[in-house]
Amino acid sequence: GAVVSQHPSWVICKSGTSVKIECRSLDFQATTMFWYRQFPKQSLMLMATSNEGSKATYEQGVEKDKFLINHASLTLSTLTVTSAHPEDSSFYICSARLAGVDEQYFGPGTRLTVT
Amino acid sequence: EDQVTQSPEALRLQEGESSSLNCSYTVSGLRGLFWYRQDPGKGPEFLFTLYSAGEEKEKERLKATLTKKESFLHITAPKPEDSATYLCAVRAGGFKTIFGAGTRLFVKA
Numbered sequence: 566g567a568v569v570s571q572h573p574s575w576v577i578c579k580s581g582t583s584v585k586i587e588c589r590s591l592d593f594q595a596t597t598m599f600w601y602r603q604f605p606k607q608s609l610m611l612m613a614t615s616n617e618g619s620k621a622t623y624e625q626g627v628e629k630d631k632f633l634i635n636h637a638s639l640t641l642s643t644l645t646v647t648s649a650h651p652e653d654s655s656f657y658i659c660s661a662r663l664a665g666v667d668e669q670y671f672g673p674g675t676r677l678t679v680t
Numbered sequence: 681e682d683q684v685t686q687s688p689e690a691l692r693l694q695e696g697e698s699s700s701l702n703c704s705y706t707v708s709g710l711r712g713l714f715w716y717r718q719d720p721g722k723g724p725e726f727l728f729t730l731y732s733a734g735e736e737k738e739k740e741r742l743k744a745t746l747t748k749k750e751s752f753l754h755i756t757a758p759k760p761e762d763s764a765t766y767l768c769a770v771r772a773g774g775f776k777t778i779f780g781a782g783t784r785l786f787v788k789a
Contacts, residue, residue, distance in 0.1 A: 567726070599777075608767065608781045609724070658723045667712035667771050671723035 568592050569661050571672035578649055578679055585645045586675045588659030594639035595661035599669060600632070603656045615642055649679040682707040682772045686780035693787050696757045701766055701783045704750040709773020713751050715744050716767040718782070724767055727753075758787045 568591040578584050588598060597616050601609040613634050615621040621634035631653075633645040642661075646653055656676055660669035687702045705713065712731055716724035728737045730746040737744050741762065743754040753766055768780040 569723075571723075606784075609779045611777075611779075656721075660723075668714050668726055668729050669777065670726055671716075674721070674723045676721070 567663070567670040569595075569659065569670050569672040571659055571675050573675060574673060575676040576678070578677070580650055580679055581648055583645055583647045584649055584677060585643055586657055586659075586677075588642045588644070588661070588672050590640045590661045590670075593661075593663050595642075596639065596664040597662045598636055598642040599660045599662075600634060600642075600644050601658045601660065603658060603674075609658065612644075646677065649677070651679045653677065654679045682770070682776075682778050684768060684770050684778050684780040686766075686768050686783050688783060689781070690784040691786070693755075693758055693785070695759055695787055695789050698754070698756045698758070700755070701753040701768075701785070702750060703753070703768030703780055705768075705770045706749075707770050707772040707778070711771040711773060713746055714769040714771070714777070715742075715751070715753055716769065718765045718767055720765075727766075755785070758785075760787050760789050763787045 570589045572587045600612045611624050612627045613621040613623045615634050615636035617636050617639050623629045636642040656674050658674040660671040662669045684705045715727040718724040728744040733748045735746050741756050745752045763786050765782045765784045767782045769777050771777045
C-alpha cells in the first residue's frame with residue numbers, strides 16, 4: 566500500500582518552455598502532497614506543500630509564479646515549471662501523506678534537463 | 681531552530697560488518713522521527729517511524745532506536761544490496777518535516 570507515482574520519470578525541454586510533472590497517489594487519498602527538489606549528492610529541499618482544494622504554501626526562496634502547483638484532487642497534484650532555464654535542471658520528487666498519518670510516501674522522482 | 685544532523689556523511693563497510701548510523705536532532709515538540717532509504721535516481725523509500733524515547737523498530741537487517749536527542753539506525757551483517765543513502769527526518773511541533781543530509785552507505789562484497 567501507499568504507492569505514489571510520478572510522470573514523466575524524465576524529461577528534456579528547451580529553455581523558455583514549460584514542463585508539467587504529475588504526482589498521483591495510487592491506492593490512498595492524500596490530504597497533503599509535497600514537492601521537493603534534490604541536487605546531486607544533496608538532501609531533499611522542500612519547495613512547497615499543497616492541500617487538496619487549497620493554494621500551495623511555498624517555502625522561502627521558491628518562486629510561486631515559476632513553480633505552479635495544483636492539487637486538484639485527493640489523488641493528483643501537478644508541478645509546472647514555467648519558462649524553464651538550465652538552472653532549473655534537477656531531480657524533482659513528490660510525496661504524499663494520508664490524513665492522521667505522520668510519514669510521507671515518495672514518488673520515484675522526475676529528472677528534468679533544460680537545454 | 682529545528683535541526684537534523686546525520687553522521688557520518690559516508691560509511692564504507694565490508695559485507696557482514698555491522699555498524700550504526702546516527703541522526704541527532706533539536707526540535708520543539710517531536711511528532712515523529714522517520715528513516716528512509718534512497719537509491720540513486722529514485723525517490724526515498726519509507727522504513728520506520730519512531731515517536732518516543734526508548735522505542736525500537738526492526739526490519740530485516742535494520743533496527744532503528746530513539747532517544748530524546750538522537751536516533752540510531754543499526755545495520756547487522758550488511759549485504760551489498762544494503763548500499764544506499766539513508767535519510768533521517770523529523771516532524772516537529774509546527775508540523776513541518778525536516779530532512780537530514782543523509783548517510784551514504786557502501787557495502788563491499
